[in-house]
Amino acid sequence: MTDLAIVGMGMLTGTQAGRSMRSILAEASRLAIEDAGIDRSQVTAAVEVRSAAGRGGRAGSSDAFPRLLGLPVDFYQPIGRGGTGGAFAVAIAGMLIDRGIANYVVIAGGSLDYSESKRAKSSSGAKGTVRIEPEGYWGRPFGDLRAVSHHSFFASRHMHEYGTTSRHLGLIATQLRDWALLNPQARYYGRPLTLEQYEAEDYLVYPYRRDDVCVMTDGAVAMVVTGADRARDSEHPVSVRGIGFGEAMAQLWWEKRNYTSLAVQNAKQQAFGQAGITLDDIDCVQFYDCFTGEVLLQLEDYGWAGKGEGGAFLESTRIGPGGTLPVNTGGGLMSAYHFGDLTGFSEALLQLRGQATGRQLENCGTALVTGHGGEVLNPGMCSAHSTVVLSTE
């Protein structure tokens, strides 16, 4: 099995109003390919990470970003099941490289949620809630129709079982905001959030307030993956040390722990095993943080805190700037930007390459990037988890 490396990255942030998804993916890919120091003609495979792929029959759309950019691809597939697609795309790249199908694979994902929601003039305008879920889930007549409608069950159950409080969730929201204050590209740059402000906010969907919910932004990220042999010539290669996946779907609705824990165990074991690392080796953590509850659960499920002790852990350990466990150092999905499944990768790459201007960690050698998602409404709920370990060596 070939060792993999990420050798290029391109990012577009801020409003992309008036642009198509395929054009922002093409542009991010162009930047990533230039960053990798290679020619477009060398990129012969492309993976598009979508929030949901393939709806509407055999073809999801009439055009594709590799055609727009003129990539001579032998392979192009959109993938998507919400949340874990970044890890899956890297795994696909590994297979293509292993079999000699491609030497360089570009992976791209993005979002136009911000500008499209402005255009749709959605009724509520509530942060993170305007995204239109697919029609037809059976939860709709019950008013269960956005991610926040059911993700809040995680927090509700955790609060009941373990005495977790709103203040604990606020410790997450405010510390991720503190990171965003150091990132000029973040949605909430320049807009501090104190614990007092958080606790004074109205509930959106109790127990979640507006700042328990991720941002809705435009933007795109692309990265170029290649084999370790080719990566040696690149300017700032980042090694893919481990990839893992976990799934709770077979237990959903019988195994009742899945409302207080995520399918981390197997994903972590696979990825950490491949990498030969333990928690102590991780210098920065990029959790998939669609809601504050997901951060809390992952702090426990990865083992930084015992099960049910995430709240107490947050009282004693800082995850914000200057803290001992730096989590989502760009501000994350909560306060920076939502590039579909690739936000964590973008920040991990910046930190490992020493390019996280204004928030660069000292001696950042190994990063954890997680994904969380899956089917999103009743009865299945976000049963998937992914773990990726990246490092500078």
Place this chain on the structure above:
Amino acid sequence: MTVPTPNIDNDNRAFWEGVDEGKFLLARCGVCGSWYWPISYCRQAHPAAPFMGDLSWVEGSGRGAVFAFNVHHVALEGWLADRIPYVNAIIELDEGPMFGTNVVDCPTGEVRVGMPVRIVIRDVDGVKLPLAVPAPAGA
């Protein structure tokens, strides 16, 4: 705007037909009697069972308790404007499965995890829905 209708497909049509007749149906294994919702192959994996593992739709007790809940304070779509605040909950049914619905007939501030409920079929603006109402123990 009216209440959206449930998405009815080949796996849950019998459930919703039951709701229309005022019944709260669960899938039951014909081999061992285990209860499921939504429809699922029996987790006992009985060998040589017929298609879909010999499941049939049988009326459940409708009894259970709130497992987790939330309170929607914002109308996420226009038709919910006169419904907020409303409670969405996961109900742990006495038979074992979990079932997601609204808790009604109860002030939103009084809903608690562990609260006993029973499922009733109500007409909500022309759509029959299985909803949870408080059910004091023994009632």
